Amino acid sequence: MLTVILAIIVFFSGISLGKSIHNTILQNHVEIAKPILEVEKDSEIVITEDNKTGEYTFKVKNYNTAEEISQVDLQYYIEILGEDIDQSVTYELYKENEKMELEGNKTTEVKLNKDTKEEHHYKFKVKYNSEKNTVGDIIKNIQIKVHSEQLKI
Numbered sequence: 001m002l003t004v005i006l007a008i009i010v011f012f013s014g015i016s017l018g019k020s021i022h023n024t025i026l027q028n029h030v031e032i033a034k035p036i037l038e039v040e041k042d043s044e045i046v047i048t049e050d051n052k053t054g055e056y057t058f059k060v061k062n063y064n065t066a067e068e069i070s071q072v073d074l075q076y077y078i079e080i081l082g083e084d085i086d087q088s089v090t091y092e093l094y095k096e097n098e099k100m101e102l103e104g105n106k107t108t109e110v111k112l113n114k115d116t117k118e119e120h121h122y123k124f125k126v127k128y129n130s131e132k133n134t135v136g137d138i139i140k141n142i143q144i145k146v147h148s149e150q151l152k153i
Helices: 002-013
Strands: 038-041 053-061 074-081 089-095 098-100 110-112 119-128 143-150
Touching: 053 110, 053 143, 074 089
Parallel strands: none
Antiparallel strands: 038 053, 053 119, 074 110, 074 143, 089 098, 089 119
């Protein structure tokens, strides 16, 4: 009798047990911010016994030739690469005519801001002193690399 009464109460009380499965498709349209960092450079320089000094100029900018400006903040540093440069070759790097200190042949990090057109002018001065030359002819290439990184948004 008790079982019949409980079955009637459960049947008329509106309690129901069930399981449901839902499939939902989400679509998002997300644009990725465009980082732009360009290096505009002059032609190479050649240092010889006759031409003992040289200046190499270049620009680092956050816009391209189509005038698109970087949409993210960037930071960069400049590295001077030259394996086993002889003591007779010395060089200095200038940013906007102000000498930059090189630590381990690298500059400190420089920031380029987003949405503002910026360019930094650099001058790399190389000097050859033949009196300090101990190995005869020096045939070396010095490379300038710009390493960049996107900052967090």
